[in-house]
Amino acid sequence: MAGFIQNEPPLVGHDINVKGAIASEDAGFYLVLISAIIFVIAALTGQLA
Secondary structure, rough: OOOOOOOOOOOOOOOOOOOOOOOHHHHHHHHHHHHHHHHHHHHHOOOOO
């Protein structure tokens, strides 16, 4: 590593995107979406009194 010069800042504090993984920004959206679907199914089947 003699003479190593790094021209870019280190990737510290950045999200690492993994293909197929759910990002933290999308997790809340999916949680609300799934909760709404469960609510609609419960309402249609009469489980909500």
